[in-house]
Amino acid sequence: MEAQSAGVQGAAPAGGPGSGGTPIVRVEDVRKSYGPVDILKGVSFQIEEGDLVSIIGPSGCGKSTLLRCLNGLESLDTGVIDICGVALKRAPGGKAGAKPGANAEAEFAHAAHLLRKNVGMVFQSFNLFPHKTLLENVMLAPIVVKGTAKAEAEANAERLLQKVGLGERLDHYPIDLSGGQQQRGAIARALAMAPKVMLYDEPTSALDPGLVDEVLDVMKELDREGMTQIVVTHEMRFARDASDYIIYMEKGEIVEISDEDEMFTNPKDPRTRQFLRRFL
Amino acid sequence: MRLAFALRTRLGSAMPSAAPHCRSSRLAGLWAALLLSFWALAFGAAARAETPAAASAASASKPSGPPLRYGGDGTSGAPYIFKDPADPSRTVGFEVDIMDEIGRHLGRPVVFVQNDWSNLIPGLDAGLYDVALSGLEITAAHQAAADFSIPYYTTFGQIVIRRGEMPVDGLADLKGKSVGTLKSSQMEYVLKQAGGIDVRSYDEEIDAYSDLKLKRIDATVMDFPIAVYYAQPDRELQFTGPPIGRIAYGIALRKGAHPELLAQINTALSQMSVDGSLHAILDSWALWSPVMAQVTGDAKPMIAQPVNYEHFVEATQPSGWRAQLDRYARFLPQLGWAALMTMEISILSMVLAVGLGAALALARVYGGTVLDRLAQIYIEVVRGTPLLIQVLFIYYGLPKIGLQLDPFVAGVLALGLNYAAYEAENYRAGLLAVPRHQMEAAVALNMTERQALRNVIIPQAARMVLPPTTNDFISLIKDSSLVSVISLVELTKTYEQISTTYYDYFGTGILVAAIYLLLGLPFVRLAHWAEKHVSRGMTRSSH
Numbered sequence: 152m153e154a155q156s157a158g159v160q161g162a163a164p165a166g167g168p169g170s171g172g173t174p175i176v177r178v179e180d181v182r183k184s185y186g187p188v189d190i191l192k193g194v195s196f197q198i199e200e201g202d203l204v205s206i207i208g209p210s211g212c213g214k215s216t217l218l219r220c221l222n223g224l225e226s227l228d229t230g231v232i233d234i235c236g237v238a239l240k241r242a243p244g245g246k247a248g249a250k251p252g253a254n255a256e257a258e259f260a261h262a263a264h265l266l267r268k269n270v271g272m273v274f275q276s277f278n279l280f281p282h283k284t285l286l287e288n289v290m291l292a293p294i295v296v297k298g299t300a301k302a303e304a305e306a307n308a309e310r311l312l313q314k315v316g317l318g319e320r321l322d323h324y325p326i327d328l329s330g331g332q333q334q335r336g337a338i339a340r341a342l343a344m345a346p347k348v349m350l351y352d353e354p355t356s357a358l359d360p361g362l363v364d365e366v367l368d369v370m371k372e373l374d375r376e377g378m379t380q381i382v383v384t385h386e387m388r389f390a391r392d393a394s395d396y397i398i399y400m401e402k403g404e405i406v407e408i409s410d411e412d413e414m415f416t417n418p419k420d421p422r423t424r425q426f427l428r429r430f431l
Numbered sequence: 432m433r434l435a436f437a438l439r440t441r442l443g444s445a446m447p448s449a450a451p452h453c454r455s456s457r458l459a460g461l462w463a464a465l466l467l468s469f470w471a472l473a474f475g476a477a478a479r480a481e482t483p484a485a486a487s488a489a490s491a492s493k494p495s496g497p498p499l500r501y502g503g504d505g506t507s508g509a510p511y512i513f514k515d516p517a518d519p520s521r522t523v524g525f526e527v528d529i530m531d532e533i534g535r536h537l538g539r540p541v542v543f544v545q546n547d548w549s550n551l552i553p554g555l556d557a558g559l560y561d562v563a564l565s566g567l568e569i570t571a572a573h574q575a576a577a578d579f580s581i582p583y584y585t586t587f588g589q590i591v592i593r594r595g596e597m598p599v600d601g602l603a604d605l606k607g608k609s610v611g612t613l614k615s616s617q618m619e620y621v622l623k624q625a626g627g628i629d630v631r632s633y634d635e636e637i638d639a640y641s642d643l644k645l646k647r648i649d650a651t652v653m654d655f656p657i658a659v660y661y662a663q664p665d666r667e668l669q670f671t672g673p674p675i676g677r678i679a680y681g682i683a684l685r686k687g688a689h690p691e692l693l694a695q696i697n698t699a700l701s702q703m704s705v706d707g708s709l710h711a712i713l714d715s716w717a718l719w720s721p722v723m724a725q726v727t728g729d730a731k732p733m734i735a736q737p738v739n740y741e742h743f744v745e746a747t748q749p750s751g752w753r754a755q756l757d758r759y760a761r762f763l764p765q766l767g768w769a770a771l772m773t774m775e776i777s778i779l780s781m782v783l784a785v786g787l788g789a790a791l792a793l794a795r796v797y798g799g800t801v802l803d804r805l806a807q808i809y810i811e812v813v814r815g816t817p818l819l820i821q822v823l824f825i826y827y828g829l830p831k832i833g834l835q836l837d838p839f840v841a842g843v844l845a846l847g848l849n850y851a852a853y854e855a856e857n858y859r860a861g862l863l864a865v866p867r868h869q870m871e872a873a874v875a876l877n878m879t880e881r882q883a884l885r886n887v888i889i890p891q892a893a894r895m896v897l898p899p900t901t902n903d904f905i906s907l908i909k910d911s912s913l914v915s916v917i918s919l920v921e922l923t924k925t926y927e928q929i930s931t932t933y934y935d936y937f938g939t940g941i942l943v944a945a946i947y948l949l950l951g952l953p954f955v956r957l958a959h960w961a962e963k964h965v966s967r968g969m970t971r972s973s974h
């Protein structure tokens with residue numbers, strides 16, 4: 152498999168701590184710019200199956216952009232993203248910054264579709280479908296995308312909602328749920344597509360402080376079950392307690408990838424130290 | 432007298448026109464014979480008053496040829512072609528009688544086709560009917576646009592003033608005065624040519640006479656038949672002065688298209704003039720005049736009673752409120768059918784508008800630059816031009832490039848295509864109002880753009896555009912009145928027909944307004960209900 156043979160370049164050390172396992176996510180020299188502004192300036196790292204990785208960094212450093220690249224919501228200018236053996240890259244011949252041709256675009260869309268089969272995503276603003284009940288929200292994608300039978304999709308949705316503690320709220324519309332409940336619903340909705348990797352973009356930033364833990368607890372539970380998770384977060388406590396390791400980004404680059412304790416007690420890079428000072 | 436009239440019109444005019452609707456003309460013949468014998472038995476005395484035209488139509492016609500369709504404007508008032516005031520479901524008039532008689536001569540059943548007066552000649556070109564008549568004057572301008580038969584009636588302009596005012600002796604006396612006449616009529620041209628007259632042009636003759644009585648104008652000059660029917664019975668008005676000019680009504684045919692038919696019609700008219708049947712028809716409508724005697728060389732005095740005229744005067748005389756209510760009740764079936772037509776047109780147009788509007792909106796928001804641009808051009812062109820022009824263009828314009836549409840289809844198409852542009856902008860706003868994150872969430876769940884649109888975006892947008900769409904539908908019901916210009920008899924057209932026949936815009940107007948309100952009401956309710964039901968999840972429920 153290509154994913155296993157690839158070398159690692161750029162700012163990241165080879166693999167994360169605990170390398171030697173199987174990388175399920177491989178990011179290699181990903182660059183991305185909006186017009187003249189470089190947002191991602193050659194990002195590389197690998198993540199092994201079952202890891203929970205936090206990405207932290209100052210606002211505007213490109214965390215969300217990176218995450219969106221990881222499931223093909225954004226295209227890349229150069230580099231490769233490989234998740235579960237499905238590689239996403241820029242079509243050969245395309246120059247960075249140049250508008251990709253229709254052919255390359257279709258190719259990218261096809262690859263992104265394949266890649267997303269294994270990737271679930273949770274957004275800061277939940278983005279549940281307001282016109283559907285919680286149960287319908289979770290059932291929809293399996294029915295529409297995979298053609299799952301309704302009864303089966305419903306049973307599965309019920310199971311997942313029970314798992315995230317919403318078994319009593321199946322027929323509620325999103326608007327009638329608290330933020331924490333909505334976010335847990337959104338996690339269940341993503342899980343319904345049976346992903347191998349879950350991406351979270353600041354999943355608790357929009358929540359009242361009292362509702363943060365119920366969401367983080369779900370993620371910890373998933374971690375225990377062996378789900379691979381990448382979490383962009385400002386919750387340093389969570390990053391520190393739950394992560395297998397932490398990626399610190401700044402200005403479109405990965406500055407440091409460290410064990411969670413090491414990152415907080417003994418950051419290697421002065422920039423990381425500077426950033427974390429506020430939280431310590 | 433009234434019974435005699437009923438007999439005559441039922442046999443002479445209603446039957447031949449109705450015949451084509453029957454499965455077989457034999458059935459029609461049987462029906463006619465039955466009616467005839469019934470009426471003859473019961474009212475033998477009255478039957479004597481029946482005109483030769485009626486007699487011949489009743490006895491002879493087993494019209495076997497293809498139907499002869501004649502276009503006319505049933506709203507242009509008595510005595511030409513109009514709704515029988517006693518039974519508004521029937522179309523009567525001296526031109527109806529003349530066409531029936533011509534049909535008998537040609538051995539063809541005749542069928543009346545309604546169209547607006549100003550569109551009668553375009554309707555010939557569009558192939559809506561074979562011939563047209565409705566007080567169409569044989570003038571150079573008309574002859575340039577259509578072929579004309581020999582005149583079936585020759586007449587003149589009649590000056591009318593308020594009773595008891597200074598008599599007027601000809602056009603010269605009208606200088607400096609305001610004079611009402613019919614728009615686009617030959618008399619309008621004559622008055623304008625005279626110079627120095629303040630000519631006021633009206634769409635409806637009764638409006639001109641109303642204004643004369645209200646002293647808004649000083650006199651009217653209109654074709655003698657109009658004056659006979661609308662001014663003569665009126666105690667506040669009087670005829671004055673000599674005949675003005677010479678007006679000849681002819682039957683119009685599509686230019687150069689049917690020389691044989693034209694010859695046949697001319698032969699029939701000549702024979703009718705010789706055998707007295709034309710004279711009898713005109714007598715029954717009280718329209719024979721010295722001018723006709725002079726033109727035809729027929730010096731005979733009255734040969735038939737003016738039954739139709741008397742019936743008209745009797746039926747339109749002002750009456751008590753009870754009679755008035757009876758009359759409104761009699762309108763109801765006719766208004767009911769008209770309302771049904773209005774609803775059919777409105778609903779079908781709306782279905783088209785919603786479908787096409789949604790497609791245009793999707794093209795604009797998700798269709799890429801080319802489709803967006805095309806949709807935008809469509810929307811701007813349609814919204815930037817008057818609906819009336821679009822209706823006329825689709826119906827009368829498109830046949831020029833070989834696309835000839837049935838009036839109903841053309842009406843639905845025009846309204847639907849027009850409203851689609853407005854719906855498209857509504858729906859576009861609705862699509863844009865769905866947060867961008869919704870699409871992203873759907874794509875992140877691996878839906879294709881198409882799946883996301885169908886399952887996530889469109890359902891949400893649809894809920895938002897439901898209220899404006901309902902409002903548009905209510906507007907559409909009202910705008911559907913515009914299709915009356917392409918010969919569709921819906922609610923507004925029927926209002927015109929009835930009110931011009933009875934000289935009653937007021938009561939009929941209230942009646943028709945109430946019907947429009949009633950038509951819209953259920954949809955307003957339905958929309959409220961639907962809004963409540965489909966907007967679940969869009970507003971916080973109360974708990």
Ligand SMILES: Nc1ncnc2c1ncn2[C@@H]1O[C@H](COP(=O)(O)OP(=O)(O)OP(=O)(O)O)[C@@H](O)[C@H]1O
Binds near residue numbers: 185
């Ligand atoms: N569609 C876009 N077009 C142009 N610039 C963009 C676009 N999306 C993001 N950016 C810019 O790219 C940079 C990185 O954005 P990104 O959202 O990835 O930052 P972030 O690290 O997630 O920040 P935050 O912590 O505030 O969420 C920002 O400067 C942002 O303004």
Ligand SMILES: [Mg+2]
Binds near residue numbers: 214215216352
């Ligand atoms: Mg972000």
